[in-house]
Amino acid sequence: MTEANTNPTEELNPFKIAQKQLDKAAAVLNLDPAIHALLREPLRELHVTLPVKMDDGTTKIFKGFRVQYNDSRGPTKGGLRFHSQETIDTVRALAAWMTWKTAVVDIPLGGGKGGVICNPKEMSMGELERLSRAYIRQVGRIIGLEKDVPAPDVYTNPQIMAWMADEYAFLKGYNEFGVITGKPLEIGGSQGRMDATARGGMYVIREAAKILGLDTNGATMVIQGFGNAGQFAALLGVELLGCKIIAVSDSKGGIYNPDGLDPQAVIDWKRENGSVIGFPGTEQVTNAELLEIPCDILTPSALESQITGANAKRITPKIVAELANGPTTPEADEIFYKNGVYVLPDFLCNAGGVTVSYFEMVQNAYDYYWDVETIHQRLDEKMTSAYHAVHETAEKFQIDMRTAAYVIAVDRVANAIKVRGWV
Ligand code: GLU
Numbered sequence: 001m002t003e004a005n006t007n008p009t010e011e012l013n014p015f016k017i018a019q020k021q022l023d024k025a026a027a028v029l030n031l032d033p034a035i036h037a038l039l040r041e042p043l044r045e046l047h048v049t050l051p052v053k054m055d056d057g058t059t060k061i062f063k064g065f066r067v068q069y070n071d072s073r074g075p076t077k078g079g080l081r082f083h084s085q086e087t088i089d090t091v092r093a094l095a096a097w098m099t100w101k102t103a104v105v106d107i108p109l110g111g112g113k114g115g116v117i118c119n120p121k122e123m124s125m126g127e128l129e130r131l132s133r134a135y136i137r138q139v140g141r142i143i144g145l146e147k148d149v150p151a152p153d154v155y156t157n158p159q160i161m162a163w164m165a166d167e168y169a170f171l172k173g174y175n176e177f178g179v180i181t182g183k184p185l186e187i188g189g190s191q192g193r194m195d196a197t198a199r200g201g202m203y204v205i206r207e208a209a210k211i212l213g214l215d216t217n218g219a220t221m222v223i224q225g226f227g228n229a230g231q232f233a234a235l236l237g238v239e240l241l242g243c244k245i246i247a248v249s250d251s252k253g254g255i256y257n258p259d260g261l262d263p264q265a266v267i268d269w270k271r272e273n274g275s276v277i278g279f280p281g282t283e284q285v286t287n288a289e290l291l292e293i294p295c296d297i298l299t300p301s302a303l304e305s306q307i308t309g310a311n312a313k314r315i316t317p318k319i320v321a322e323l324a325n326g327p328t329t330p331e332a333d334e335i336f337y338k339n340g341v342y343v344l345p346d347f348l349c350n351a352g353g354v355t356v357s358y359f360e361m362v363q364n365a366y367d368y369y370w371d372v373e374t375i376h377q378r379l380d381e382k383m384t385s386a387y388h389a390v391h392e393t394a395e396k397f398q399i400d401m402r403t404a405a406y407v408i409a410v411d412r413v414a415n416a417i418k419v420r421g422w423v
Contacts, residue, residue, distance in 0.1 A: 018093040048066075113153070197352050200383045319344060
């Protein structure tokens with residue numbers, strides 16, 4: 001989905017983008033040059049080659065990665081993606097963003113990420129299970145409760161986490177469920193983890209709307225991406241904020257109805273038909289067109305680099321709430337800042353997922369489980385205070401919200417590095 005960009009000069013490598021964003025915050029913070037250099041690179045990464053028996057009797061060889069970006073504040077933490085376009089630089093960028101994400105919501109974890117180059121849409125359940133187990137047989141040696149804790153991300157889900165936790169239990173010789181989060185409830189998953197990314201985002205939008213004087217009741221919302229984050233954003237956008245969802249899309253394209261969509265009906269339609277496309281009473285739009293539909297709140301919930309220097313000037317919502325990781329490039333950020341589009345940056349806006357993952361780790365450690373109201377309340381506290389800290393930092397330094405989020409996160413990581421004596 002890179003159709004949005006037509007500017008040949010713009011850098012779209014996500015890792016280069018992550019480094020550029022860091023550089024901007026380092027200048028505001030007057031960051032120690034050695035700490036800056038350290039934070040521009042991952043501490044460790046593992047590249048693995050995975051033989052997997054396919055249903056037709058052949059063996060296919062897959063490439064996978066796990067990047068442990070920085071663990072100065074705690075074990076590295078972050079999801080695992082199954083995607084045909086996965087690259088090591090994408091995983092590096094995502095691992096860097098996890099480092100800033102755990103720091104901005106102030107949970108005692110570092111940042112990591114994993115990926116496997118594969119097309120899960122073309123694989124059977126059996127093939128996905130064998131791939132998941134093969135990944136843990138290789139990566140199992142570097143993950144661990146105190147080392148690195150994977151979770152779901154694009155095209156991975158609780159079932160995949162369950163197979164991975166099970167394979168890890170065989171490697172160890174006993175169950176160690178806290179090594180993976182986003183698990184099913186039956187084996188130590190947490191209440192409230194499924195919708196946590198979107199729910200956390202809605203809490204942040206709610207707080208931003210108060211500051212901006214925007215009444216979310218009846219406000220129009222457009223959602224790009226209709227996976228876990230996008231589907232729950234649609235449901236909770238209506239339930240928690242009273243928004244009207246006027247357009248949604250998935251990898252095949254989008255649907256638009258200015259009178260509003262019933263999110264549950266669209267979810268059911270996608271489950272039955274494989275895509276949101278064709279949902280009755282809607283106009284079909286491309287993913288690029290969807291981003292430009294006039295609305296109050298645009299919620300990118302798909303992949304990186306969707307909003308670029310080429311299309312940002314035509315994208316004019318009041319709020320861009322980034323549930324995806326890395327949807328907006330630095331060129332687009334500058335245009336938004338100039339045009340007064342208020343950005344809720346990814347590693348703040350989508351931190352709800354990892355926050356409830358952290359709650360899951362805590363519950364696993366104590367073997368004592370919280371009810372869903374407790375999860376929601378603690379998530380709300382974390383997201384609300386992180387949002388206001390970022391907003392105040394943006395005001396204080398007169399900088400954009402992304403750079404403000406970086407200033408807080410990088411400062412926390414830098415202080416951990418200093419106090420540990422690394423630099
Ligand atoms: N994959 C999610 C993210 O990008 C969640 C990570 C986690 O729970 O560790 O934030």
